[in-house]
Amino acid sequence: MQKIATISLQPGMVIARNVFSTEGVLLLGTDTELNHLHIERLRQFGLTSIYIKNPFTDQMVDGDLIDTIPEVVREETRVQAVQAVHAAFQNISDTRQVDTKEFKRTAAFLTDEVIKNRGAMVHLTDIRSRDGYTFGHSVNVCVLSTLTGVKLGYNLLELRELALGALLHDTGKMLIPKEILVKPGPLTVEERKVMENHPDYGFDILRRQSEIPLISSHVALQHHEKFDGSGYTRSMGGLNIHHYARIVAIADVYDAITSDRPYKEGTLPYEAYEIMMSLANTHFDPVILRTFLSQIAIYPLDSIVRLNTGEIALVTKVISGLQTRPTLRVIIDANGHRQTEGAEIDLTKQLTTFIDKIFTPAEILELDANSA
């Protein structure tokens, strides 16, 4: 299964997972082979990505198939959370009222599921629509942050405070004029200034809610601060930034750069990993960043990669902390011959073998057609 940006969809690709609209309506079911009409419809609905099947995984014969990718939270949980957050944020936007119960309920069930699946790696991030971007993003930041909190050894109370802060981090955006918030192009200097008020606006709304721990409100206030003090809105730095906010800052940027948008594909996990690492010490707390990145599959399960040996292989196993060295199964040998029972390569043992390319879903279809 691969996540693919809607702009890169091609007829003939097969859907790997039900596709829902932001309102939770089923648009297309699993196993549908896409045609031009379907693709047009998905774009009209504002969906930025969907999951498609990997033709190579389906044809493996030795039972070593990857049919389910272990996930941090189930798709149903995610859809439910996005809907709840959508409604609750809409309420803030319309009435300035915060439905604290709904946010706390959502943060709690997301936390519970992340704890239950502790140890799972992040292979796929969620799909979302153009209109639902902020809501899907909030849920994703919540999941990624909570997972990091679990790794850092937080207790349940701390995890819930962190999850709630993460879910609410962009609350202040509900007070930013829509034309700035959803502007497709780059912002002007003035617009940027308005946008940069959102941490203060969010804090101002949240700190009045007695049901919301003050520490969670501080996440909203501090999530754009940077470790070297060059962030906004208070230019705080280092350990003066609360550790919850240091976590959320990392999850926020990671999710933003890996997200597909209506006009462009998101950055692939291995590129995102490099970008994030280059920001250690300046933007991010390096210790928390290392913990965060240890749970991200740089080469997610079911990815297809090319090796320096010329072989093309499928990623079949990823271990936390050793994500640059997954276990692979050869699907096309160095002479271009398709393998149905190709050799297994454990990159943690074969130290002179390297991944030199990761194939995009469109390139995988081409490989399939050319080597069949």
Ligand SMILES: [Fe+2]
């Ligand atoms: Fe933000």
